[in-house]
Amino acid sequence: MGLPITWPEGKRFAFTIFDDADNDRLVNVRPVYDFLGDLGIFSTKSVWTLAAQYEATLGGLSTEDPEYLTWARRLHERGFEIGFHGARCHSSTREETQRGLDLFREHFGSDPRSMSNHFQNVDSIYWGAARLSGARRWVYRAANFHASLRAEGHVTSSKYFWGDLCRDRIRYVRNFVFRDINTLAACPFMPYYDATLPFVNGWYASSEGGNIRSFNAMLTEANQDRLAEEGGACIMYAHFAKGFYVDGRLEPRFVALMRRLASLGGWFVPTGTLLDFLAEKHGGLHEITATQRDALEWRWLLAKLLHGSS
Template sequence: MTPRWPNGKTFAFTLFDDTDLSTVANTGPIYELLTSLGMRVTKSIWTHNAVGKPHVGGDTCEDPAYRQWVLDLQRQGHEIALHNAADQSSERARTIEAFARFESWFGAMPRTTASHSGNRDALYQGPERLSGMRRALYNILTRRRHVGRFQGQEERSPYFWGDLCVGHVDYVRNFVFQDLNTLKSCPQMPYADATKPWSNAWFASSEAATPAAFRKHVTIDAVKQLEAEGGACILYTHLGAGFYRAAQGGFTTGFREVIEYVASRPGWFVPVATLLDHLRQSAPDARPYPLTDEERRRLEWKWLLEKVSSGKTS
């Protein structure tokens, strides 16, 4: 059953902003726009600088000016989330310190997180997302290059932090789907998965990692359909990946127009954790939905087949 959104709103829409490539210069104007439109979203951060060369780049909260900007976003009502400790693999001691820094700076532990895909401390990523023949097929398609790579859930690994995740984080991102209505793709969220015990609850999201993906999936027609379905979108994106380029005149083609259209509609525009709390409270016992084996198979097949169709199985 489609949840009834608060205050007579007809649909829900939010973003999980992966901090890859993020700087104040390239994402600050985007947050100014979102805030001015009454939209509150989730901004992830790194607590530590990389030692040596980072995987992809972007500012971290070790930079006092960047940290102050993120604190200002939090005061404006945006949620701050964790994207692992750093833009490189982090062993357990640094992840422990990351949680301590996060709490010290932001006043509480992160409620949501998404793993940085290049990190060995990523939690249940790559083939670990899947089970049975789906995992076997994924390993064939990727030529087994990710087997054993992601170890955040492995208790014997120096990169293990699953117990910290269970102890501090409410919601962890898993599958990303192409449909703008995330709730239609994953009506069970937030859900608990007995095969992945180092997370209290999982959530899915909708694909908009780059400006090109945004233009493809987040159209005005797709937003109209989302509203007609009374659905919920958790848009997974990298706002630092070229959505705003001052040297090229500002916002990338179509971004501002679509976001302003979304904001003009009677949607509920709250951060990811707030949206997931509402879905969770709609359940009979306010607990994460216990995913069944059949539901897990369906989610895994849907994610894998969409990856294959897009040519992206990494």
């Protein structure tokens, strides 16, 4: 399961983006996707399918907005993947999450292949301290990371439980985010199954790019060249509504970096497509061992203690 991997079509490396729906408005995300599509970089745009019932701290449009739904469908038709960011931008009960998934299938013709938890939602699955095991869970709690954060999507006694729906209807869920352009080097066995977290079929990692500053810092020319030289794979974690298009223009450094990246001979496919390919190369979903879990969790937790990464 080591590197390097031979990528399709003789490509040098693989690159994709999973864009969380936070703060989405058509005015701030549509220009980003027009630009990516023109470059031939087809990635994953996550959506909420239910509108907010009240104003949320990290809110945005949902596919209950007709114009936004039309736009998301056109993205899908063009070759972008539509991912799931939970049913809505605030916590949803099991019944609401099921309705959100049903709407997703109705809108896009199938269940989501990939998803990410929405930070503030109680229906998040294996989130917060629940991502970790053993002493690492204690360290996370002792460090007081997001002490008020509740995550009960996997708790069978909770009204927010939907773990069985996740297992039955979603293939891949994002977990750890690393400060490494080569996501596959940080997590070489992704997508992986963790028997201690049984409601998720396959986990994947990402590289830090949650806002325009961290995205550009991750995608520097030196990092691009290293990704290509290593023949690696990058799944960027991003919020394209956070500073990528401001005052009527795309951020210039982002434009320059993405144009350069597009010229380097990468395989630019959505998150689910990349993960399906890796799973096939690995002979199926890898079942993570206790030793591998320990190392992966410590790597992420130490980075979080030092830098506060996602």
